[in-house]
Amino acid sequence: MTYDIAGLFARREHERYELHSRHLNEQMVRVLKTIGYDVRFSRGQGQYLFDRDGARYLDLLSGFGVFGIGRNHPVLREALTSVLDAELPNLVQMDVSALAGILAERLLVRVPYLDKVFFANSGADAVETAIKFARAATGRSGIVFCDHAFHGLSNGALSLNGDDIFRGGFGALLPGCVRVPFNDLAALEEALRARTIAAFFVEPIQGKGVNMPDDGYLAGVADLCRRYGTLFVADEIQTGLGRTGRFLAVEHWNVEPDMVLLAKTLSGGHVPVGAVLSRKAIFAKVFDRMDRAVVHGSTFGKNDLAMAAGIATLDVLASERLIENAERQGERLLRGFADMAARYEMIKEIRGRGLLIGVEFGEPRSLKLKACWNLVESASKGLFCQTITIPLFKEHRILSQVAGHASHTIKLLPALILTDEDCDWILNAFEAVVAASHQGPAAVWSLGKTLVGHALRPTGS
Structure with missing residues (x-):
């Protein structure tokens, strides 16, 4: 008898959200659907994830750090x-x-x-x-x-x-x-x-x-x-x-x-x-x-x-000298983010060592951007960072999240096998999303309002 778990996964993976809502944590499914992360990942290799359509994503969470050597090494x-x-x-x-x-x-x-x-x-x-x-x-x-x-x-x-x-x-x-x-x-x-x-x-x-x-x-x-x-x-x-x-x-x-x-x-x-x-x-x-x-x-x-x-x-x-690679790629990313922080006032501070990096956002100085920040943060503390992580995911296929509840810091925790090309991908994507967030309050507030509405809606609505 051949026991085919891969075949079982393939036959029923499209039911994952229904199965979890019925038998496991319904609130987690609500979170994924609210922020648009419900793309049904179907394969993992190294530092990358692939969705049901074969699109490739760069994973900056690495399973909260368990995939230091990458997935399926x-x-x-x-x-x-x-x-x-x-x-x-x-x-x-x-x-x-x-x-x-x-x-x-x-x-x-x-x-x-x-x-x-x-x-x-x-x-x-x-x-x-x-x-x-x-x-x-x-x-x-x-x-x-x-x-x-x-x-x-x-x-x-x-x-x-x-x-x-x-x-x-x-x-x-x-x-x-x-x-x-x-x-x-x-x-x-x-x-x-x-x-x-x-x-x-x-x-x-x-x-x-x-x-x-x-x-x-x-x-x-x-x-x-x-x-x-x-x-x-x-x-x-x-x-x-x-x-x-x-x-x-x-x-x-x-x-x-x-x-x-x-x-x-x-x-x-x-x-x-x-x-x-x-x-x-x-x-x-x-x-x-x-x-x-x-x-x-x-x-x-x-x-x-x-x-x-x-x-x-x-x-x-x-x-594979991954510890040395973590030091080298981490230094490169920290330099890149520090350069970004000098040019964008809503980036408050860059912290970290190796491939444990925090990008903290904070209230800007200019009145127009201050209004944008306050609109979103008054709805829910820490919400501004989701207006960064969600476009990173949807527009640039980078999986990231904040560093804690109500946090203003996005944490990078990628696999230690990160390449130079991956670092370019990260820095270019952050640059584009952060630049867009500095254009004005309209788009940021629209996204923030949608997130708050979903988060506060009772189960079953």
Whole structure:
């Protein structure tokens, strides 16, 4: 019997929106149809997506960062196929995995100041693990996190989320979690001073907004954590594995956290995986006796497909020099956007490292453009950026989105295989759309009014 999933997809892909409205998240379908993103993507290759008509799009979201090496990379496909063909003894729970040992070894070569790895199912699962490990290692229960942070949406991870749009409606979250401003060492020291805090969780570059650390901030964090006996946990789930032009983003600031969290790109985009890289002393506190060998675990965390995906991804990053490419193409895009910002007053600031880039828009100075901005923003905060992302998609076939709820920043998070031609495509498209937005309020307000009308219309209308 031949089992044809591709054929099943082809026969029923035209029903995707109906199926999701009926059985899954209807509101997501409403969003896609409102902003015109309902083009029914049918194929992905590298940094590109193709719709039902074969039109090619440049994907600047890369599945929120999971496709660091691009979609359907041949090396990754070969690795996964070879695991299935080999009929390996996967997930023998009373044994240990050879592939997990190999992947852990290769990760720790890149982060030599850490000693141990725990494999989880996802980035949020890695955060949950790090919370437990920090509490076990220190005997403390408090956790500190930053405003605007995003560490995942499971209950413990959500407790460290700095955006109230995600926290609201879910009742009481994890006790003992303290929020401090990002880039504020004085506030962090005040939170740590009582010596009740197990760990400080921080993204080296915040994904929601692409907020950059001040030059001395992360070094100051490391010093304060050492001084007060608090563990320094770097959430590199989005920034790690070459995204910023270094294997880890913390390398830009020469700091060595006590734990590093990885996921997204490590998966190759196909098999979910998370990893917690840790100092040996932390592991020794968690797994301190034989009867506690399984005190924390994850049923699927070390499955052979996930481990093979991680091994293949690391090989591709090295053999294709994708980390170096991320640095080079990122610098080119940052220069191009900085030049644009000098010429267009509604571009407020350009931020980022490597291929994690934020283009922030802000209220302009001239009266005509100020009226345009205020009309749209008075209808819904953050709406102006949709008047940029939607024409980018419809007119230039570039898939992008804002960097967070009610944000004025568009985030670029493309695959690390981006080419010179892709960079030209991005810069030329942004130039055209931003130039059009500076022509006057009429077209921008028309689009904004349409978006607000759809967003506020009740389900079933």
